[in-house]
Amino acid sequence: MKISLIIPCYNEEESLSPFYNELNKVTAEMADYDFEILFIDDGSKDKTLSILKELAKEDKRIKYISFSKNFGKEAAMYAGFCNSTGDYTAVMDADMQDPPALLSDMVKILEGGEYDSVATRRQTRKGEPKIRSFFARMFYKVMGKISTLDMVEGARDFRLMKRDMVDAIVSMCENNRFSKGIFGWIGFKTYWMSYDNVKRVAGQTKWSFKKLLKYSWDGIVSFSNAPLKFATGCGILSFLASIPPLIMAIIKMVDGSTFNGVYSEILRWNVTLFAIFLVGGAILASIGIVGQYISKIFNEVKGRPHYIVAQTNKEDVVKK
Ligand code: UDP
Numbered sequence: 001m002k003i004s005l006i007i008p009c010y011n012e013e014e015s016l017s018p019f020y021n022e023l024n025k026v027t028a029e030m031a032d033y034d035f036e037i038l039f040i041d042d043g044s045k046d047k048t049l050s051i052l053k054e055l056a057k058e059d060k061r062i063k064y065i066s067f068s069k070n071f072g073k074e075a076a077m078y079a080g081f082c083n084s085t086g087d088y089t090a091v092m093d094a095d096m097q098d099p100p101a102l103l104s105d106m107v108k109i110l111e112g113g114e115y116d117s118v119a120t121r122r123q124t125r126k127g128e129p130k131i132r133s134f135f136a137r138m139f140y141k142v143m144g145k146i147s148t149l150d151m152v153e154g155a156r157d158f159r160l161m162k163r164d165m166v167d168a169i170v171s172m173c174e175n176n177r178f179s180k181g182i183f184g185w186i187g188f189k190t191y192w193m194s195y196d197n198v199k200r201v202a203g204q205t206k207w208s209f210k211k212l213l214k215y216s217w218d219g220i221v222s223f224s225n226a227p228l229k230f231a232t233g234c235g236i237l238s239f240l241a242s243i244p245p246l247i248m249a250i251i252k253m254v255d256g257s258t259f260n261g262v263y264s265e266i267l268r269w270n271v272t273l274f275a276i277f278l279v280g281g282a283i284l285a286s287i288g289i290v291g292q293y294i295s296k297i298f299n300e301v302k303g304r305p306h307y308i309v310a311q312t313n314k315e316d317v318v319k320k
Pocket residue numbers: 007008009010011012042070071072073076092093094095097200204205206207
């Protein structure tokens with residue numbers, strides 16, 4: 001049996017050596033299995049690639065695939081899936097926030113035969129900024145409501161999967177990738193394993209708040225039509241709301257009846273202004289949302305590669 005490990009790395013020079021030491025320990029304890037360790041260097045600007053080259057010299061199980069620039073963690077994971085050949089495949093972060101020590105338990109669960117994948121979730125978000133946890137929780141709640149996906153709060157990308165599942169992921173070749181959505185969409189039986197949050201072993205998180213916000217939005221637009229429905233709803237509402245004042249205005253024009261006092265004031269100025277803002281705002285928001293979907297379509301239609309490999313020690317590396 002062979003296990004492929006996919007490790008996306010972006011500026012991880014400080015984490016790599018503690019991570020590799022830990023991984024070595026774990027794999028040594030799992031002597032019944034062969035390992036293929038795929039490090040995906042996502043265009044790091046530090047010494048990540050040279051460290052990987054050194055490691056690959058000493059350890060024949062290590063293959064590195066280095067991108068020509070930073071394509072993002074999603075592209076790195078996809079490159080890993082496309083190039084993994086193991087019976088089981090796992091994705092894990094290079095910073096030990098996905099504890100390699102869990103691997104042997106995960107493998108045991110798959111060996112049981114009942115499940116096709118073992119996924120992990122953090123029970124706690126200890127050590128993470130409060131505001132970040134709050135927005136993350138909100139995101140999972142909203143996403144669970146507006147999409148057909150079964151979103152699990154605190155889910156990590158850290159998973160061990162059987163071959164069939166990996167093949168299914170590779171077959172989903174969309175450019176706007178949102179792995180948590182993809183894992184859910186393809187189905188299969190998943191066992192959820194919980195663990196307490198672990199702090200990054202070294203270095204900084206590569207996800208700024210802005211990057212996370214964009215990623216969440218990508219997830220929503222890729223797996224839900226709710227924003228489009230919301231825009232349509234706003235359009236219909238503001239259309240309906242404009243009918244009564246219009247009727248009042250027509251009555252006034254035809255038989256000259258006046259609406260007295262406050263009503264006439266509202267009719268003359270405030271309603272008009274308010275209506276302009278309301279309708280204008282609804283139209284702009286709707287166009288914006290439609291535009292977001294069109295830009296996604298545009299991205300897909302261009303059919304650009306997901307990633308470009310600049311250096312690798314892997315023969316016949318798969319490019320997609
Ligand atoms: N990563 C990547 N490309 C990126 C950003 C991150 O390959 O553009 C990798 C990173 O090296 C790490 C993993 O994705 O192995 C998770 O990143 P990070 O630990 O910064 O995210 P967090 O755990 O803070 O959510």
